[in-house]
Amino acid sequence: MSDSSTMQQDDEQPRPLRVQDYEELARVRMEPAAWDYLQGGSDDEVTLRANREVFSRLHLRPRVLVDVSRCELSTQVAGTPMSMPLLVAPMAYHRLADPEGEVATARGAGAVGVPMVVSTFSSRTLEDVAAAAQGPLWLQVYCFRRREVTATLLRRAEAAGYRALVLTVDAPRLGRRERDLRNGFGLPPHIQAANFSEELTAALSTREHGRSGISLHAQEAFDTSMSWEVVEWVRSVSRLPLLLKGVLTAEDAARAASLGVDGIIVSNHGGRQLDGSVTSLDALPEVVRAVQGRCEVLMDGGIRRGTDVLKALALGARAVLVGRPVFWGLATAGEQGVSHLLSLLREELALAMAVAGRPTLGDIDSSLVFRP
Numbered sequence: 001m002s003d004s005s006t007m008q009q010d011d012e013q014p015r016p017l018r019v020q021d022y023e024e025l026a027r028v029r030m031e032p033a034a035w036d037y038l039q040g041g042s043d044d045e046v047t048l049r050a051n052r053e054v055f056s057r058l059h060l061r062p063r064v065l066v067d068v069s070r071c072e073l074s075t076q077v078a079g080t081p082m083s084m085p086l087l088v089a090p091m092a093y094h095r096l097a098d099p100e101g102e103v104a105t106a107r108g109a110g111a112v113g114v115p116m117v118v119s120t121f122s123s124r125t126l127e128d129v130a131a132a133a134q135g136p137l138w139l140q141v142y143c144f145r146r147r148e149v150t151a152t153l154l155r156r157a158e159a160a161g162y163r164a165l166v167l168t169v170d171a172p173r174l175g176r177r178e179r180d181l182r183n184g185f186g187l188p189p190h191i192q193a194a195n196f197s198e199e200l201t202a203a204l205s206t207r208e209h210g211r212s213g214i215s216l217h218a219q220e221a222f223d224t225s226m227s228w229e230v231v232e233w234v235r236s237v238s239r240l241p242l243l244l245k246g247v248l249t250a251e252d253a254a255r256a257a258s259l260g261v262d263g264i265i266v267s268n269h270g271g272r273q274l275d276g277s278v279t280s281l282d283a284l285p286e287v288v289r290a291v292q293g294r295c296e297v298l299m300d301g302g303i304r305r306g307t308d309v310l311k312a313l314a315l316g317a318r319a320v321l322v323g324r325p326v327f328w329g330l331a332t333a334g335e336q337g338v339s340h341l342l343s344l345l346r347e348e349l350a351l352a353m354a355v356a357g358r359p360t361l362g363d364i365d366s367s368l369v370f371r372p
Contacts, residue, residue: 016332018348019304019325022341026097026328033183034096037214038327041271042175047279048271049182051302058311058369063357071350071359073114077296077319078241078262080136080163083113084346085313085361088338089270089300089323090140090245092121092165095191097331100124103132105330108338110134112346117166117321120153125194130160134158138164140245142171143230145222153195154238163241166265167234170246172226174218176274186213231259243298244271248283250290257294263318264291266299270323281312285366288316306348310356 002292027035041048073084088109095101102116102124111114115136118129130137139157144150154165179185186207189194193201203220206213223230235243243263244256256264266284268277280301288297299312300321312320322345331342358364 002125010264016340016344019328019341019344022325022328022332022337026331029331030097031188033180033185035125036093036179036183036201037177037185038096038324040177040179041275042177042273043275045271046275047268047277048275050279051271051281052270052304054281055302055305055308058281058370059372060307060310060314060352060356061368061370062355066357066359068354068357068359071353073346073353073361075319077298078138080115080138080317081113082115082136082208083308084349085310085317085319086114086303086342086345086349087138087298087319087321088114088326088342090117090119090168091121091320091323091327093123093187093191094327094330095123097327098334100334103332104108105326105338106133106135106137108329108335109326109342111335111339112342114342115163118162120195121193123191123194126153126157126162128194129282130162136163138162138166140166140168141234142168142221143226144221145223146221147223147233149196149200149221151237154234154240156195158238158240158306164243164262165188165234165238165240166243166245167230168245168269169226169230169268170248170267170273171218172222172224172334174212174215174271175275177212177215177272180212180214184209184211185224228255228259231256231261243296245300247287248278248280250286253287253290253297257291261295263296263298265321266297266317267321268301269278281315284312284315284317302347304349306345306352308339309345309349310352310358310364311369313361313364314366318365 102122117138138163187204203217204213241262245265247264266280280299296318298319299317302324329337
């Protein structure tokens with residue numbers, strides 16, 4: 001589809017006015033089991049729901065009589081410039097939503113100046129994504145039992161021009177994702193983990209009720225013995241800036257900062273790992289306090305509105321990452337859906353900053369929010 005007006009004409013759907021409008025449009029376009037894989041969380045999905053609900057418990061304190069004729073949203077994180085304090089979160093297998101997969105997502109994100117964090121388990125090779133990208137890319141990394149598999153991936157990313165590495169640290173084993181078990185979800189034949197050989201990823205195609213091909217592969221491949229030494233090991237392989245994704249406590253944040261990481265992403269894996277864990281937004285203030293400015297702090301989980309971004313920034317996040325909604329945009333209208341959805345978030349954030357009397361990112365601080 002060439003543009004959103006084409007989407008409206010072909011599908012007789014009004015142009016989406018908010019991020020949430022894309023959700024239903026995407027649902028009817030995706031295969032039901034793939035939709036459940038995208039949308040689902042672990043166990044009873046308590047944390048999945050809480051990631052959204054927590055934003056409504058945090059209220060804004062707007063200031064008035066401030067010159068907001070110009071609002072400045074551009075910033076940089078880990079040396080990467082971006083048009084607003086937002087990145088596309090790492091998500092696997094974008095070809096479940098669109099034939100071009102991560103290539104289309106990268107183009108859509110780049111068109112609005114938003115960096116994309118490409119998943120280790122992308123359905124297009126990291127080199128293909130880099131060749132198509134119009135903006136900066138980071139690579140998300142899982143640590144495999146066979147360390148050379150991970151090391152090769154890191155070297156490929158650096159050679160392809162990726163700007164940073166995001167090491168996921170909260171998934172030594174995958175959470176129990178019951179939607180996938182119920183559906184017997186595994187990758188369809190036309191989709192593969194493109195960065196790896198079929199020998200390394202054969203379990204991903206398992207499709208059997210009560211089993212998850214995604215989980216079976218993780219059991220075979222992931223390094224369950226990974227400890228803090230992995231930070232130094234990654235640093236020995238790659239010179240790229242390193243961020244740790246999946247930190248939720250002050251204790252872990254302080255240790256990460258003491259090891260010299262470039263950033264921490266406060267995340268509960270979109271509610272897909274430990275059900276009942278603290279929400280990212282609730283964990284954010286203690287992580288920010290614990291690092292004491294030694295590294296940058298980002299967060300993900302539940303972002304759907306510009307005001308959500310504003311609240312996260314007020315609690316100390318340098319930037320946020322947005323996951324599932326980007327997939328919705330991709331499934332609805334390919335790269336144009338991605339760029340339009342991200343543009344909606346940018347417009348909402350700019351308006352929220354203006355109405356709150358905080359025209360620059362530097363004006364946003366904890367005095368902007370309170371919990372009643």
